[in-house]
Amino acid sequence: MKKDDEKNFLSGLKTQDKMSILLKSAGMTAFEYLLKEDQMIYYNAHLKVDREMPGFLKKLEASSGIHPEDVWKVREFLQGRLRGPVEVRLREGESYKRVQMDALPVEGDGEKIAGCLKDVTEDRKREEILEEQAKRDSLTGLYNNFTGKSLINEYLTQKNPYTSCGFLVMDLDYFKNVNDTYGHLFGDEVLSTFAGFLRTFFEKKDILVRAGGDEFVVLMKDISHEALAKKMGQLIKTIRKIEFSRPGFSITSSIGICYLAENVSGYTYEQLFENADWALYQAKIQGRDRYVFCDNLRRFEMAAPSNLEKFPEIDQRYLHNDAVATAFEIFEKTTTFDAAIELLMKVVALRYQLDRITVVQTDIRSKMVERSYQWRSEYVPEVLENTDSFTKEDFYTLFRSYDEYGTTVLQQDNMKMYSEQARNLLMQGGAKTVLYAAMYSEGSYVGAISYVACQRERYWSKQERKQIGEVTKIITAHLMKNRVLNRMPGSSFSVPDYDSLTGTISFARFREEVERIIVGGYAGPYCMVYTDFMGFKYFNQKYGYRSGDQVLKEFANYIMETIQDSSRTYFCRVVADQFLAFLPHHKPEDSCARIEELNEEFVRRMQERFPDSRLRLRSGVYPIDKECLGASTAIDAANYARRQVEETSSRRVVYYDTALKGQQQMENEIINGIDKAIAGHQFQVYYQPKISLNDHRIIGAEALVRWIRPDGSILRPDSFIPLYEKNGRVIDLDFYVFEQVTAFIRKNQDMGRQMVPVSVNVSALHARDTDAVAQYQAILERYGVNPDRLQMELTETATVLNYENVRRLFSDFQKAGFATSLDDFGAGFSILNLITDVPLNVVKLDYIFINKCEQNERGIYFLNQMIDMLHGLGFRTICEGAETDRQVKILTEVGCDAIQGNWFSVPVPAEKFEEMLYISKK
Structure with a gap:
């Protein structure tokens, strides 16, 4: 039915028909109001009269249960002076529910209103929840930066002159090390736990904000200076005691504080943040894990530069718009690079109250620096008029001091870490504070831009350093492009324009x-x-x-x-x-x-x-x-x-x-976390028993590694061994597992127990190192364990792909007294034509082998012949992956020596294996 037809259809219905249509919507109640009689009639779901209320408007305020503030809406609506839908609050117990009133057109003399009531309480609750979620940081649940800034500015605008408040900027000390050491998942846990602590420590009236990363902002309302100082002392101490899932892990925090006393007003969020951020910086200089009050709220005021009349060529917008957007616009609109860089340096100098900006080109190989461009005020001298030199040690000191934004701040009274030559070079021309921002081309360090204050020492906030770092990147990109276009021969900045083979851009x-x-x-x-x-x-x-x-x-x-x-x-x-x-x-x-x-x-x-x-x-x-x-x-x-x-x-x-991003992050954590995992014994050795098919006794075991992560999750070898095979770290893991097994054997020897042989997996990468076997022997000698207690396993595929080296490795193992085993036989590349030359004691048939062979009589016959051949060559046979009674029966009948698989036991921790082994021997 078309829309117009539908409208005509409805208009032709009687009132009762119309209400029947409305009542099909869940949660609706139909009503009629008779204006002359002042009577309200409610209908049930079958359109029968449910309740009549004469004198409705007269009793409206006294007994209707309508919220007093909404009574006028109902009166105006029923008298036709307010069109629907109208939302009102109805008392329900101790609270109110929200109801929406709407009316349908009624044929006649206008003395009757027919309509419906719909309970929208849950809808409004959902909307409020969604609105609140949009204001919150998804990880911590605190207000996000945008909302927090708005709420604090609103409070500051309306602040009662007889009240005082405290403004805090805080971050977690060395938080970058947490992510680097433990991974970003644990880093997120730290931030979430810390935010939960803040919610319990501060009062509900206070405004808690995650400003970004590990930085938090708190506005404490109605608090005296004495109470604020006392509270900060408690805060610093309590943060040290926060518990996390990783045993022994703790954090500290540095805090910068602004206090707004009574009758102090006119400040914005941005001004307080700059002042508190300055105090935070002082806390870090003093050693972190402490709080510092800003000594002067006028330290950072949002005043425009006073000498703008000297620079009529500068668009006023450039001094107030986003610095990064300004840099892009200047390069976009200015005709030449030289004109653009000159204008941009003036704008940056005025915005950040600087006296000199210099683009410094660095040649690391020759240890020489020279300037490319420079802007300076009329009160300070030129610098780097000629090339100058530096030492390798001083360069590394500077390079390692760059922060995550590619910046480092040097103060004239804190240069002891540099030589006298470097101090003269880095702080020349009367500089009191210099911010150096690194320049990179094709991933290589090619220089820096120095942003200099000469009249007084200058504090750089984290936000300012971030902005300068981004502006420097833009300057660098255009500088590189300009030098390429001008084809400056011999310059370290010069890069080719096009690929010589395909003609595409380089x-x-x-x-x-x-x-x-x-x-x-x-x-x-x-x-x-x-x-x-x-x-x-x-x-x-x-x-x-x-x-x-x-x-x-x-x-x-x-x-x-x-x-x-x-x-x-x-x-x-x-x-x-x-x-x-x-x-x-x-x-x-x-x-x-x-x-x-x-x-x-x-x-x-x-x-x-x-x-x-x-x-x-x-x-x-x-x-x-x-x-x-x-x-x-x-x-x-x-x-x-x-x-x-x-x-x-x-x-x-x-x-x-998103899934692939999570996978890559997990792989990065695995790759970067091996040293910490080994040091913290997160890699644990599990043992899967080997069972004799003669009497079903445990005659050995295979050592299999599991990664028990701090959050309790367990990673199986297939999630990390391939990655460590690629980067070569599997060698370190192999030695670690071997040492854990050796220590396990030694422990049981000391208890007078007779240990069964344990097989340990060996990567084919060891075959490249002629000293590998000697390193394994050194571990045995350290624990006083004989090599005959261990079997060294390599896969069939690895043996075929690295045959000569693996053959030598197997031979060296046997000469040193180790037994050798070929793992996954029949799963990958065939070694049948080479097996007679490989020094082996044991051949392990892969589970794929038995799964295929058990399917028919020909397969069983082939399996029987294969095992007979291996026995004839002097090898013992084990089939891994045996899981069913039928498989065990077939393997017994064809003469296999032993099995390893879930039919008897999955891999178990060392304590469980000891229990199984020594109970089975009694």
Whole structure:
């Protein structure tokens, strides 16, 4: 039915019909009000009279249960002077529920109102909850920065002149080390727990804000100076006692405080924050874990520079708008780089009350510095008129002092860590405070920009340092581009414009252009796409490098020709057969489908020219979001997504979504957390018994590592061993596990127990080190354990891929008295043609082997013959992964010596294994 038809249909219904339609909506009650009689009639769900209330308006205020403030709404509504819907509050017990009144048109003389009441209490509660959630930081539950700032400014504007308050800025000492050492998951736990503590410590009337990262703001209302100081002493002490899930872990905090006494007003959030942040900085200088009061609230006042008349060329907006946006606008609108840099330095100097700004180019190899650009006020001298030198030690001192924003602040009276030569270089020209902001090109340090105050020492807040760091990045990007365009020969800033093979822009220029777009917030709906050819080396081997280069050229031409909006797209070759594209991005499924379509079409074209080539393209796609820090972040994420495409996978384009981000973060935590995990004994050894098929006794065990994380979660080896195999740290883990097993054997020897042999997994990476066996022996000698108590296991695949080295390693183990075992036999590459030459004692059949062989009589016959052959070569046989009675029966019948699997026991902790072993022997 059309809308107009529906309207006509309703208007033709009688009042009762209309109310019947309304009552189909849950929670509605129909009513009629008769104006002449002043009578209210309520109907039930069947449109029968439920209750009549004569003299309704007369009794409205006295007995209706309507909130006194809403009585006028009901009166005006029923008398036709207020149109619906109208929301009123009705008493329900000790509280009120919210009800919405609305009316339907009634045919007649206008002496009757028909309508409905709908309970909207729950709807309003949900809306209030959602509104409150939008004001809160998602991790900590405290007010977010925007809301907190608004609430505090509102309080300051309306502050009672007879009340006083305290303004706190606090952060957690060395919090960056928490994330670096324990990972961001535990870091989030610390922030969440700390926020929970703040809610219990402060009063409900106080305003608690997470300003960002580990920085918090608190406004304490109606508190005297004496009470505030006492409260701060309690706060510092109590923070040290906060308990976390990680035993023994504790935190401290540094706090900067502003106190607004009675009759003090006119301050804003921004002014108080700057003053309290200055006090926070003093607390850190004094050693952290303490609080400091701001000594003068007029230290930071939001006054405009007084000498603006000297700079009529400066747009007033530049002094008040966001500093980063201003820098982008100046470079965008100014015709030449030299004019832009000169104008920007003037603007920055006025905004931050500086006396000199110098762009300093650094050549680390020659240990020389020279200036590129300089702005100074008329009262201070020029500096770095000639090149100057520095020492390696002084450079490292400066470089290591840069913070997370790429800045470091030097004060004239605190330069003892530098040599006299460096002090003269870093603080020349009458400088009292210098902020150095690092410049990087292609990931390499190429210099710094010095922001200098000469008239008095200057404090730099965290927010200001962050802004200066971003402005410096923008200057650096444009400086690099300017030097490339002007082709300055011999300069360390010089980078090529184009890739010599494909003709695309160079990787360096690609990164600069993309960095400018992302950092400037101009990215919009963009995505980064990282693409390469799978197994391209085999193509080169088969068709030659000349043909390979031609394919790469044609792929670059194909992409550039296919891209519709080339003005908004950047494309380059990274290296070899790897390419990057920065493209407009809409829906994830559309982007992935489009990229896959492009890749498949190019492969199809190449297949016609090289029929046997089997060329395959794979791509990773990363959407640019607000959290993206820059080009490097986007490239790394897209590259990570690309690497998730496996050889056998049918999916050739992977989208970097929330799940993949979590996976990458977990991998980073695993990779970076190994040293802490080993030192804290988070890696624990589990033992899976080996069972004799002759009498079902425990005759041995395999040591299997588990990572027991601080939050109680357990990671299995397949989540971290492959990562440690890639970065080589599996060697350290192998030695750690071996030492834990050796200590376990020694402990039981000292208790007079006869230990069964334990097999320990050995990475094939040990085969590259001729001293590996000696290191294992040294561990045994330290604990006084004989090597015959241990078996050293390598997988069949690792043995085949590293045959000569592994063969030597096995031989060295046997010469040293160890037994050797071949793991996962039958699961991967076949070693049948080599097995007679490998020094082995035990062959372990993989669970895949028994699963396949048990399916029919031919499989069982093959298994029988295989075990007979292995016995004939002098090897003992174990089948791992045995889980059913049928499998155990078959393995017994075919003569297998032992089994290892869940049929008897899953891997168990050492204490449980001891219990199983010694109970079974009694």
